Amino acid sequence: MDGTRWLFLFVSLALVYLVIPPLFFIVWTGFVGERGAAAGSFTLEHFVNIVGSLAEVRALLWNSLLFSVGSAACALLLGTATAWLAERTNAPFRTVAYVSAYLSFGIPGIVKVIGWILLLGPKAGMLNVVAADLTGIYPLFNLFSLPGMILIEALLWTPVVFLLMATPFRSMDPSLEESATVFGGSGWQVLKRVTLPLALPSLLAVLILTFVRSLEAFEIPALIGIPAGIDVLTTQIYLQVRGGFRPRYGEASAYSIILMVLVGLALIPYYRATRHTHKFTTVTGKGYRPRRNDLGPWRWLGGLLLLFLPLVQILPLGALVWASLLPYAKQPSSEAFALLSLNNYFSAFRDSTIVGSILNSLTVSVTAATATVLVTFVASWLVVRTKIRNRWALDQLAMVPLVFPGIVMGVAVLKMYLAIPLPVYGTIWILVFAFMTRYLPYCMRFSYAGLLGIHRELEESAEVCGASWMQAVRNIVIPLVLPALFAGWIYVFLITIRELSVALLLYSPGSQVISVKIWELWENGHVGELAAFSLVITCGTVVLAVLFHRLAERYGLQV
Amino acid sequence: MRILSTAILIFLNALSLAWGQSGKPTSLAELATYAGAGREQLLLVGGKSEGKVVWYTSLAGTSYKEIAAAFEAKYPGIKVETYRGSTQELMPRIMAEAQARRYIVDTVESTLPLLKAMRDNKLLMPFHSPHFAKYPEQVKEKADKELFFWTVVRESYIGLGYNKKAIPAATVPKSYDDLLKPELKDKIGFSTTDTGSRVIAALLKFKGEEFVKRLKEQNIRLYAISGRAVLDLVISGEVGASPTIFRDHAAVAIDQGAPVGWVPMEIVPTNAGAVAVSGQAPHPHAALLMADFILGPDGQRILERLEYGSPSRDVGFKRWYPEQGLTTDQYEKESAKWDKLLRELGRKSS
Numbered sequence: 001m002d003g004t005r006w007l008f009l010f011v012s013l014a015l016v017y018l019v020i021p022p023l024f025f026i027v028w029t030g031f032v033g034e035r036g037a038a039a040g041s042f043t044l045e046h047f048v049n050i051v052g053s054l055a056e057v058r059a060l061l062w063n064s065l066l067f068s069v070g071s072a073a074c075a076l077l078l079g080t081a082t083a084w085l086a087e088r089t090n091a092p093f094r095t096v097a098y099v100s101a102y103l104s105f106g107i108p109g110i111v112k113v114i115g116w117i118l119l120l121g122p123k124a125g126m127l128n129v130v131a132a133d134l135t136g137i138y139p140l141f142n143l144f145s146l147p148g149m150i151l152i153e154a155l156l157w158t159p160v161v162f163l164l165m166a167t168p169f170r171s172m173d174p175s176l177e178e179s180a181t182v183f184g185g186s187g188w189q190v191l192k193r194v195t196l197p198l199a200l201p202s203l204l205a206v207l208i209l210t211f212v213r214s215l216e217a218f219e220i221p222a223l224i225g226i227p228a229g230i231d232v233l234t235t236q237i238y239l240q241v242r243g244g245f246r247p248r249y250g251e252a253s254a255y256s257i258i259l260m261v262l263v264g265l266a267l268i269p270y271y272r273a274t275r276h277t278h279k280f281t282t283v284t285g286k287g288y289r290p291r292r293n294d295l296g297p298w299r300w301l302g303g304l305l306l307l308f309l310p311l312v313q314i315l316p317l318g319a320l321v322w323a324s325l326l327p328y329a330k331q332p333s334s335e336a337f338a339l340l341s342l343n344n345y346f347s348a349f350r351d352s353t354i355v356g357s358i359l360n361s362l363t364v365s366v367t368a369a370t371a372t373v374l375v376t377f378v379a380s381w382l383v384v385r386t387k388i389r390n391r392w393a394l395d396q397l398a399m400v401p402l403v404f405p406g407i408v409m410g411v412a413v414l415k416m417y418l419a420i421p422l423p424v425y426g427t428i429w430i431l432v433f434a435f436m437t438r439y440l441p442y443c444m445r446f447s448y449a450g451l452l453g454i455h456r457e458l459e460e461s462a463e464v465c466g467a468s469w470m471q472a473v474r475n476i477v478i479p480l481v482l483p484a485l486f487a488g489w490i491y492v493f494l495i496t497i498r499e500l501s502v503a504l505l506l507y508s509p510g511s512q513v514i515s516v517k518i519w520e521l522w523e524n525g526h527v528g529e530l531a532a533f534s535l536v537i538t539c540g541t542v543v544l545a546v547l548f549h550r551l552a553e554r555y556g557l558q559v
Numbered sequence: 560m561r562i563l564s565t566a567i568l569i570f571l572n573a574l575s576l577a578w579g580q581s582g583k584p585t586s587l588a589e590l591a592t593y594a595g596a597g598r599e600q601l602l603l604v605g606g607k608s609e610g611k612v613v614w615y616t617s618l619a620g621t622s623y624k625e626i627a628a629a630f631e632a633k634y635p636g637i638k639v640e641t642y643r644g645s646t647q648e649l650m651p652r653i654m655a656e657a658q659a660r661r662y663i664v665d666t667v668e669s670t671l672p673l674l675k676a677m678r679d680n681k682l683l684m685p686f687h688s689p690h691f692a693k694y695p696e697q698v699k700e701k702a703d704k705e706l707f708f709w710t711v712v713r714e715s716y717i718g719l720g721y722n723k724k725a726i727p728a729a730t731v732p733k734s735y736d737d738l739l740k741p742e743l744k745d746k747i748g749f750s751t752t753d754t755g756s757r758v759i760a761a762l763l764k765f766k767g768e769e770f771v772k773r774l775k776e777q778n779i780r781l782y783a784i785s786g787r788a789v790l791d792l793v794i795s796g797e798v799g800a801s802p803t804i805f806r807d808h809a810a811v812a813i814d815q816g817a818p819v820g821w822v823p824m825e826i827v828p829t830n831a832g833a834v835a836v837s838g839q840a841p842h843p844h845a846a847l848l849m850a851d852f853i854l855g856p857d858g859q860r861i862l863e864r865l866e867y868g869s870p871s872r873d874v875g876f877k878r879w880y881p882e883q884g885l886t887t888d889q890y891e892k893e894s895a896k897w898d899k900l901l902r903e904l905g906r907k908s909s
Contacts, residue, residue, distance in 0.1 A: 244894065
């Protein structure tokens with residue numbers, strides 16, 4: 001067997017180990033009795049238990065769908081409108097909008113959600129109290145409701161949609177729109193008949209992506225949905241494991257299987273939408289510059305709408321700054337100003353578990369990102385460059401984790417390491433393995449795209465000159481593909497450093513990561529310390545995001 | 560060969576004799592029964608070489624931090640790694656660790672249902688403490704010989720916490736029936752942890768299921784956070800009143816000037832918190848030293864200052880222990896029922 005075949009075997013085993021056991025254990029746990037006489041034998045009792053009340057399951061599915069569709073639609077509307085304003089009009093403040101959209105990646109989701117709760121809580125939310133003083137309406141907006149959940153989830157996704165939609169708007173060939181104008185089309189008709197249809201595949205793909213992500217969302221359903229009395233599938237899974245006297249893994253797995261089926265079904269149209277994107281190619285060899293529509297006097301209104309993007313980042317952080325300075329929650333007043341101090345910052349960083357969580361997060365994220373990039377690079381190289389039979393199976397295997405929402409991955413990996421005799425449970429390595437599995441598909445795409453861009457001729461030339469395949473890979477492929485690999489590394493690093501739903505079921509005392517520590521502080525009522533810790537972490541992750549973005553710009557990366 | 564094996568046997572024999580003569584217990588089982596002189600010094604020296612103790616506790620607010628800090632100040636060189644969680648959080652964690660044979664916890668301070676489940680699963684080490692004599696027999700769980708599985712060190716009383724600005728004095732409930740007052744509609748919040756489900760247990764037992772269903776008309780809001788964290792929402796005014804607030808947490812907040820009050824209802828669900836030692840404690844010396852510290856005057860002083868109760872003291876209201884008379888399996892079934900009712904109480908139809 002030659003070197004590439006050994007490599008193929010090794011990478012196949014690594015991917016099988018990362019992907020198959022979690023999948024097996026989630027299905028196994030869903031269909032096998034846990035305790036009593038039925039322990040270890042096939043059963044449908046977990047499914048029977050959860051559909052015991054059909055009305056309850058119906059409400060759960062309905063809530064999950066309403067929340068996901070609503071959030072996806074709102075995020076798409078806000079993100080697309082702002083992207084269009086930034087790219088295709090002469091509205092001011094587009095740089096501010098871009099900077100805030102990039103920076104939003106550095107702010108952990110849980111931090112923003114807690115900030116919004118402090119702002120829009122129906123009884124004591126700062127904005128509601130101010131609005132009540134001004135308008136007499138109380139509360140102006142009740143965050144603890146389905147519309148509240150949808151609004152905040154949509155606000156979390158708007159910067160992402162903005163960045164995703166800005167690309168098609170920017171790369172659209174203006175001659176198509178110009179032709180429509182020449183033939184007498186009004187501005188609205190051109191937008192409706194040319195611009196939007198051209199952006200349709202991107203719109204559809206982003207809509208489905210946001211829908212799937214909202215279906216998988218955990219922070220908002222847990223922090224806002226539970227007080228609102230609105231349960232969705234992800235919170236039900238969490239509550240089965242952490243909400244009773246003993247964990248009900250069987251029921252958690254049964255809910256997980258339902259959620260995975262829903263995610264899988266939603267991903268089918270996503271692939272259909274993205275499969276034929278070449279038909280909508282508008283970037284050609286021709287030189288062009290997309291035309292910016294002149295909004296006339298309306299451009300300042302457009303600018304104000306663009307300022308919406310930084311505003312929704314600053315507002316929740318502002319609420320956290322206020323909370324971090326007070327011993328207990330209080331509305332701004334002269335009495336409150338007398339209580340302001342930095343005590344929460346000192347007490348937060350005196351806590352060794354808080355400092356430990358930062359080190360744990362860095363270790364976990366750096367290791368997970370490096371290992372995932374390494375495995376997916378080798379797998380992509382084998383798929384793209386070798387002629388080994390069945391090499392496509394590697395690509396397909398790496399895509400399987402797409403159907404694992406974070407909380408489901410948590411249950412699956414937990415069950416796996418409780419069952420197999422490897423000393424991983426209770427250490428930070430369980431998080432590394434879980435993150436590797438979860439982000440395999442994304443990293444695979446980065447490596448794959450990077451490799452496709454390098455023609456085989458270069459390696460062939462090296463081989464003709466007497467280099468071995470290993471030397472060709474080391475001296476030619478790796479240096480050329482490095483920017484794409486680095487982009488994948490940054491992506492996994494920035495996502496895992498703020499990830500909560502996977503980590504929440506897998507951490508142990510001593511192995512808490514940042515997001516889990518923030519969750520613990522919220523759960524235990526240490527809001528002041530939480531706010532202080534979150535703000536320091538946000539500063540750190542934002543600095544990292546800026547640093548990575550600078551590097552990415554310098555080397556022409558797409559992150 | 561035979562000479563070599565004889566030499567090894569003689570050496571091992573001499574080693575075990577020397578061990579016996581030194582008389583120093585080293586394993587957890589030996590240490591747990593050790594009542595000889597110099598116990599504290601023995602545990603301290605061993606604990607220092609272990610370097611840390613991992614303590615799981617259900618104490619909330621500042622109490623567990625203060626206990627950890629006082630322990631570290633008294634016994635420098637032994638770091639306390641605290642993990643705070645409700646019974647519902649500690650239970651799956653401890654069971655999972657046992658299943659994975661990954662033993663992390665040394666000392667546990669939590670409610671009796673958790674400790675009973677640990678005992679039933681052989682996860683506790685019966686132990687001796689020089690402080691046991693000061694505790695009445697009924698709060699100690701007897702094991703073999705003169706050893707105990709646990710001893711109750713504090714009681715936490717669950718009553719009604721309310722925001723003085725949001726709830727006028729005349730509206731403040733004095734009994735569970737008062738929770739149905741129309742003025743309290745949209746103002747009541749529950750913690751969904753075991754604190755909330757134990758209040759539901761009390762309502763179910765003393766007021767009946769129909770009462771719990773009527774309570775739903777008040778638009779009860781549930782929060783997946785501890786009772787201490789719900790108190791924060793009461794302080795801010797986000798929640799007007801909550802019957803899932805601990806007396807000790809409210810007392811500390813009142814001392815700090817927070818605008819809250821606390822009243823007991825006609826029945827006060829009570830969490831008895833006890834100290835126990837894990838059967839597989841990875842830091843045995845430090846584990847027992849920590850248990851002794853909480854049971855001893857240092858730990859008790861902190862708990863008393865923070866207004867935790869004691870089973871032997873009259874508190875002026877009627878205490879009720881939901882787990883009393885129930886086996887672990889029965890408690891599990893009952894608590895599943897309470898949890899379900901609690902979830903239904905907060906659920907909105909969409």
